[in-house]
Amino acid sequence: MTPLSTCPFNCVRRSLRFIVKPIFLADLNEMTDANFNTITDVLNNELALLGIDDIDFGLRYIEVVAHCNVEDRQTILRCAKSGQNSYQFKFVQCHKFFTPKECLNKIGRPKFSELPINFVPVEGDLCVIENQWQNILNINWEINENTTSEEFWVNVLHYQNAGGEYIFKDIAKFVMNILSLPLSNAIVERTFSIMNIVKCKIRNKINVPLLDAILRVRIHFITTNDCCVKLKPPKEMLTKFNTTITIT
Numbered sequence: 001m002t003p004l005s006t007c008p009f010n011c012v013r014r015s016l017r018f019i020v021k022p023i024f025l026a027d028l029n030e031m032t033d034a035n036f037n038t039i040t041d042v043l044n045n046e047l048a049l050l051g052i053d054d055i056d057f058g059l060r061y062i063e064v065v066a067h068c069n070v071e072d073r074q075t076i077l078r079c080a081k082s083g084q085n086s087y088q089f090k091f092v093q094c095h096k097f098f099t100p101k102e103c104l105n106k107i108g109r110p111k112f113s114e115l116p117i118n119f120v121p122v123e124g125d126l127c128v129i130e131n132q133w134q135n136i137l138n139i140n141w142e143i144n145e146n147t148t149s150e151e152f153w154v155n156v157l158h159y160q161n162a163g164g165e166y167i168f169k170d171i172a173k174f175v176m177n178i179l180s181l182p183l184s185n186a187i188v189e190r191t192f193s194i195m196n197i198v199k200c201k202i203r204n205k206i207n208v209p210l211l212d213a214i215l216r217v218r219i220h221f222i223t224t225n226d227c228c229v230k231l232k233p234p235k236e237m238l239t240k241f242n243t244t245i246t247i248t
Contacts, residue, residue, distance in 0.1 A: 024048045040096060098175050100143045100152040103136065116178060124170045132171035149179060194218055
């Protein structure tokens with residue numbers, strides 16, 4: 001799973017630059033609990049938001065507006081002004097609920113009804129998931145200030161009681177589905193671009209499993225800003241490279 005401090009956070013920061021004054025984004029360099037609070041405060045502060053005339057809507061917007069009548073222009077501006085309440089920024093605010101600091105906070109902790117239940121399909125009974133959300137407070141979790149949301153919820157997923165049952169698996173899967181959602185379609189578009197490069201006319205018969213594997217490797221290296229030259233394959237990986245593998 002990609003850390004919030006990399007690709008998704010960069011998407012958030014780029015999106016905020018369109019509607020927020022630069023001075024309010026100067027110290028947002030990484031995704032932390034403090035920065036979550038800062039983003040929420042900024043979005044709720046009208047003085048931090050750019051005026052409609054100062055927002056760069058892009059060339060396509062200017063071309064369309066130029067051919068609109070006065071009434072249509074006013075409608076477009078009203079829609080733009082309500083952009084701070086759009087799905088994307090509500091989604092950013094909801095991410096804050098799943099940080100270890102927030103979800104384990106016994107005072108001011110978000111209610112289950114405040115969680116973004118409509119963002120992803122819910123697997124299982126909502127009542128069971130709600131009970132698990134409440135029971136998380138009964139466990140003494142080993143966390144520190146450097147524990148990320150992903151690390152925490154992976155531990156929650158793998159937590160077992162004395163009987164060997166995964167008693168928080170439903171709430172953990174729900175939250176991890178939320179955390180894995182992209183904040184914009186840029187990641188999806190980038191994936192399609194990589195796929196078109198890999199599966200070109202010369203390699204048009206490449207099968208789906210191999211294509212999936214190549215895409216996963218390429219996207220991982222792009223996300224981590226790493227290179228395949230530095231890859232050190234573990235012994236488990238090397239043992240799988242045998243005569244049973246067929247490369248097509």
